[in-house]
Amino acid sequence: MNALSTKKEKRRMNTSLIWLGRVVVVMIGLALIGAVYERMAEAADAKAYPPPGQMVDVDGYRLHINCTGTGSPTVVIVAGLGDWSTSWGGVVQPEVAKTTRVCTYDRAGMGWSEANPLPSDAAQFARELHALLENANVQGPYVMVGHSLGGLIVRVFAHDYASEVAGVVLVDSMNPKQVTESLSNKLALFSSIEAAVARVGVGRLLVKLPAIAPSLPAGDEAYYPLLFRPQTFQTAANEYRELPASAAEAAAVTSFGDLPLIVLTARLNDNPGWPEWQNELLQLSSNSEHLFAENSGHVIQLDQPDAAVSAILKMVELVRQSRHE
Template structure:
């Protein structure tokens, strides 16, 4: 009998501890939600958009124009990158041309779009914003990574207004076909490109966990307040889930005689750090570089430029090379 009473007492104690622990967790989560809500409101209020919010139908697109004169250089960011990812590059380019940076629907200061995040929709939204702001061509399109595919689609849709294209370590439309089987074999979800699902990221954001992890780092303050919001996680994942449609839209593209410059990284990407084997990592790198060379076939006036000191983010590793490549192309067109 005493043993039974003692066991019951122990069970009651464990139950109270467990319920207490659960209560503490829920209390912390509730405090996190309040903390994030207040901090996010203040952060957004203190970080106004540098450009204009332009109505493109069902949402407003943030577009930032700098400089004057022709041509107009349009900078298209990579997946997961807002317009401020270009750092000082727009300022340098604005000394000799008009420069446009912008946030795709859901990114940065732009509102969330209701249409699917296909490359065609993204290109049409940008074109609409340019026309509404009276930012005329001729255009030189500069796209980094996935942004290179969106730049190419813009050139395909509005070829008469495009005079040059610069692809900065741009993803090729055949990359998924070549690499998805390997990624699936290695246990990765190729659709999300290694990112956690949006519902997990939204939960981490709304409970303040993302902000807490970045406390004390001033470099990420704008990112946490402006970029890492639920609308961004939704948009990025939607872009990736619509990647097949974007790739298909580029399958038969030809730029004709439009000048094309292809910048590719010189330092091999180490996919081993992402969980692949060395052999798999070499395969991924080989496919990427082979397809960079294949991109030259898009135009009869093309050139491959290797950024020898750069990884994938050439715009950060060798910004001067990016600026000079664009400047040389502008001078050639003029």
């Protein structure tokens, strides 16, 4: 290679490095702008969408709980993985509140609740929920309603605080047997990537695309502002990562005795093995009943909320009847 060719090659390399440097500078600049935009948007959302319930201190961090209606037993709804109180507040909670007191809440890091550094497994969630109910002065007896991951949490709660639980409704609940470590880790990684992207405000831009964020029913305007935060995705990642631990803790609870149990299954949930896993849940109690949401996928509270309301109110009535026997 002659001197002229060498000089040309150096020029090309220098030019490439200059352009690469410019791209890096632009990317860093955009990331900084996005991060500032995200913080400003979260501050604005906090003012625009205040929590509908109350913020209650639990061991140094505050959790959101929203109780409506009057009467006993008190229904406590535990949302699924990556979900919080809003999906139950549109139809299910108002309908149940016509009959008895009903509480929805947000696990730490979800919805309006503050994050904490504690493990994100079923045992910790059960302890946290019990402390929240005590500190919020929500009296039992409780009808515990658990959807998806919430079913694992309710399973542990009903065992650890058996004297306070009058009945259980499992709404398309997870079965511990369905949890695998490899899938949990993959989903945790995906949610962690979502959290990283959300930190630079990308989620705020995606929410404006109808294909990604379709319009919501009136009264649920807070959902997307809460969803597209880095905290929400990171909390979901933590919950996915701890799924094997949650499954093991729930699997250790093999029986509720004769505690009234309703298993509500989504007929259109096509997850392989789902019917068998749901049938197994019936064995948790000698006093169990299997109901179906015929026209619903996994998210029954949105797909067919009347089925969720019906199952919950049926359990409330069973508990009330048992008091008079």
